[in-house]
Amino acid sequence: MHRDMLKGHVDAVVLAILSRGDTYGYAIAKQVNDRSEGVLSLKEGTLYPCLRRLEAEGYVEGYWGGDDDGPRRRYYALTDRGRKHLEHLRAAWSVQQRVIGRLLEEGNA
Amino acid sequence: MHRDMLKGHVDAVVLAILSRGDTYGYAIAKQVNDRSEGVLSLKEGTLYPCLRRLEAEGYVEGYWGGDDDGPRRRYYALTDRGRKHLEHLRAAWSVQQRVIGRLLEEGNA
DNA sequence: GTCAAATACATAGACTATCTATGTATATGG
DNA sequence: CCATATACATAGATAGTCTATGTATTTGAC
Numbered sequence: 001m002h003r004d005m006l007k008g009h010v011d012a013v014v015l016a017i018l019s020r021g022d023t024y025g026y027a028i029a030k031q032v033n034d035r036s037e038g039v040l041s042l043k044e045g046t047l048y049p050c051l052r053r054l055e056a057e058g059y060v061e062g063y064w065g066g067d068d069d070g071p072r073r074r075y076y077a078l079t080d081r082g083r084k085h086l087e088h089l090r091a092a093w094s095v096q097q098r099v100i101g102r103l104l105e106e107g108n109a
Numbered sequence: 110m111h112r113d114m115l116k117g118h119v120d121a122v123v124l125a126i127l128s129r130g131d132t133y134g135y136a137i138a139k140q141v142n143d144r145s146e147g148v149l150s151l152k153e154g155t156l157y158p159c160l161r162r163l164e165a166e167g168y169v170e171g172y173w174g175g176d177d178d179g180p181r182r183r184y185y186a187l188t189d190r191g192r193k194h195l196e197h198l199r200a201a202w203s204v205q206q207r208v209i210g211r212l213l214e215e216g217n218a
Numbered sequence: 219g220t221c222a223a224a225t226a227c228a229t230a231g232a233c234t235a236t237c238t239a240t241g242t243a244t245a246t247g248g
Numbered sequence: 249c250c251a252t253a254t255a256c257a258t259a260g261a262t263a264g265t266c267t268a269t270g271t272a273t274t275t276g277a278c
Contacts, residue, residue: 005205007235007265008116013212020216026226036208046265048228053264071226071273090213096114097206099145103122104199107129116236116264135255155236157257162235180244180255 006032006040010050011059012089013042015082018060024073025051051076059085115141115149119159120168121198122151124191127169133182134160160185168194 006013017028025047032042051074054060059082062074078086115122126137134156141151163169168191171183187195 004117004265005201005208008113009209009213010265013209016213016215024226025228032212035212037204039204039208043266044227045229045267049264052228069274070224073226090215092114093209093213095146095148097210099114099148100118100122100202101206103141103144104118104125104202106125106199113236119236133255134257152237153256154238154258158235161257178245179253182255 003041006042006046009093010042010046011054012086012093014047014050014054015059015078015086015089018076018078019083019086022075022077024075026073054082057085058082112150115151115155118202119151119155120163121195121202123156123159123163124168124187124195124198127185127187128192128195131184131186133184135182163191166194167191 013032014028017023017031023031025044029042029044029047032040051060051062055062055076058079060076061079062076064072065075122141123137126132126140132140134153138151138153138156141149160169160171164171164185168188169185170188171185173181174184
């Protein structure tokens with residue numbers, strides 16, 4: 001029903017989650033899926049390429065660790081560049097909300 | 110700067126404009142570009158295929174007319190199906206606003 | 219003790235919407 | 249007379265997301 005709702009906002013959402021502290025891919029996907037009223041579903045085929053893209057662009061830095069108990073985990077940390085990029089994406093989001101929202105209003109001929 | 114901001118919302122925006130009355134492609138693009146703080150730019154290569162898609166799905170109906178003064182114009186009218194679809198898209202938009210907005214908030218660890 | 223499920227990462231391939239670029243034609247204004 | 253605005257249209261490139269699949273480990277149920 002509500003597919004494609006993340007489209008265009010995956011980078012922002014991932015960076016926002018990382019802004020609360022280092023974490024790893026699987027946990028990011030879980031968080032997104034859990035904190036979204038059952039509406040969003042961030043797929044692994046989306047997330048992992050996204051993390052690599054963000055790393056290639058210098059917005060995050062990955063490191064291996066925390067594989068004490070289970071399978072190995074690749075953690076990611078937000079860089080300064082990433083923090084700035086996140087602010088930019090948040091600003092873009094708020095502009096989009098306003099502008100598209102106005103266009104979608106009804107009866108404002 | 111603010112490119113891709115329409116991404117995923119072109120159909121909704123076009124249907125919303127048509128909900129205010131029949132109009133034609135070029136005028137739709139103008140309206141979007143003008144009513145958006147100079148931020149959005151709906152391209153012809155996006156709009157015309159979009160209108161054909163919407164027509165193929167039964168959400169709009171096109172007809173030729175109004176070519177008194179200038180080049181011929183193809184007008185479009187929203188169908189009942191299109192009106193329902195627009196309501197659905199507006200609802201999806203509001204859900205997205207809430208859900209993504211919450212994920213993007215800062216400091217809610 | 220074994221097998222299913224959850225955890226965790228990864229990649230290949232398909233899909234699709236949007237953009238860029240280009241083309242056609244008419245009317246208007248300098 | 250020629251540039252610009254109007255108006256529609258399509259072909260091709262791009263890129264992000266999804267589907268599907270694969271590997272490996274740990275936990276829990278039976």
